[in-house]
Amino acid sequence: MSIPKALTVAGSDSGGGAGIQADIKTFQELGVFGMSAITAITVQNTLGVQGVYPLPAAAAAEQMDAVGTDLGVDAVKTGMLFSADIIEAVAGRIADFGWRNVVVDPVMVAKGGARLLQQDAVDALKNKLLPLAAVVTPNIPEAEVLAGMAIRSMEERCEAAYRIAAYGPAMVVIKGGHDESSDKAVDLTFDGESFSTLEGSRIDTRHTHGTGCTFSAAIAAELAKGNPVNEAVRTAREFIQAAIENSLGIGGGSGPTNHWAFRSQKEGAAR
Ligand SMILES: Nc1ncnc2c1ncn2[C@@H]1O[C@H](COP(=O)(O)OP(=O)(O)O)[C@@H](O)[C@H]1O
Numbered sequence: 001m002s003i004p005k006a007l008t009v010a011g012s013d014s015g016g017g018a019g020i021q022a023d024i025k026t027f028q029e030l031g032v033f034g035m036s037a038i039t040a041i042t043v044q045n046t047l048g049v050q051g052v053y054p055l056p057a058a059a060a061a062e063q064m065d066a067v068g069t070d071l072g073v074d075a076v077k078t079g080m081l082f083s084a085d086i087i088e089a090v091a092g093r094i095a096d097f098g099w100r101n102v103v104v105d106p107v108m109v110a111k112g113g114a115r116l117l118q119q120d121a122v123d124a125l126k127n128k129l130l131p132l133a134a135v136v137t138p139n140i141p142e143a144e145v146l147a148g149m150a151i152r153s154m155e156e157r158c159e160a161a162y163r164i165a166a167y168g169p170a171m172v173v174i175k176g177g178h179d180e181s182s183d184k185a186v187d188l189t190f191d192g193e194s195f196s197t198l199e200g201s202r203i204d205t206r207h208t209h210g211t212g213c214t215f216s217a218a219i220a221a222e223l224a225k226g227n228p229v230n231e232a233v234r235t236a237r238e239f240i241q242a243a244i245e246n247s248l249g250i251g252g253g254s255g256p257t258n259h260w261a262f263r264s265q266k267e268g269a270a271r
């Protein structure tokens with residue numbers, strides 16, 4: 001039997017709700033063996049980010065080498081990359097290994113406002129990493145930066161997706177968590193030809209820490225299993241909906257989602 005394996009290249013969140021911790025939990029819940037290349041250590045809990053300690057670019061590259069030359073990688077997810085140097089090293093390794101199932105979550109700023117990507121690294125993200133992506137998953141503020149425009153409506157979101165697709169990713173998903181104008185959370189997808197939406201009811205909760213990390217990790221896990229990209233995104237949307245709906249209510253601030261809720265729901269339905 002072949003074991004599906006996914007690699008996350010991302011920052012560590014000591015609070016366990018976002019970053020590599022969220023990614024590995026998501027991989028595991030979806031039946032995928034998780035591996036990591038850590039780019040930075042963050043000092044973080046549900047109250048926010050209190051410290052950021054980036055690692056040298058060589059550390060990320062060498063971790064990717066160690067995993068790629070021995071275990072093998074069926075899908076990669078990138079999250080917090082922090083600097084242009086790290087992005088260039090990571091993009092170089094993805095290209096050298098010829099990895100195809102690459103999900104780029106273009107993490108820029110944590111919900112509490114801490115910068116997780118240096119401002120001068122945006123060009124490297126657009127020009128070095130996006131051309132290698134099967135899927136890129138910006139939230140609305142990230143899409144505004146990548147597309148160089150404001151997004152105030154679904155029409156503008158479509159225009160932004162079109163502009164981001166020009167950098168080369170096969171699919172653009174602009175997530176709708178930040179659009180509070182509707183009682184639904186609506187994610188827009190664009191595959192270079194057609195637009196479509198994925199909806200879930202908007203949950204009124206402050207416990208949304210790590211939603212973007214979890215969603216993109218779920219896409220990577222489904223791609224690692226060999227599922228087509230549309231199906232992977234659909235499953236990831238169901239995974240994050242269950243995780244937010246059943247959040248754990250832990251910590252004094254914006255708490256983590258529930259990474260085992262999707263599996264519990266499936267097991268409940270099967271009984
Ligand atoms: N309150 C909510 N209720 C339901 N789904 C949500 C909610 N907030 C975010 N989501 C979903 O979680 C995923 C991550 O979205 P978003 O919060 O926009 O990303 P990020 O964490 O990168 O800012 C998307 O699929 C989005 O639709």
Ligand SMILES: Cc1ncc(COP(=O)(O)OP(=O)(O)O)c(N)n1
Nearest residue numbers: 011018019110111209210211212213
């Ligand atoms: C280490 C680390 N990586 C990414 C994030 C951002 O997580 P995200 O899911 O985009 O949203 P918030 O957690 O910021 O709400 C992070 N916080 N830490």
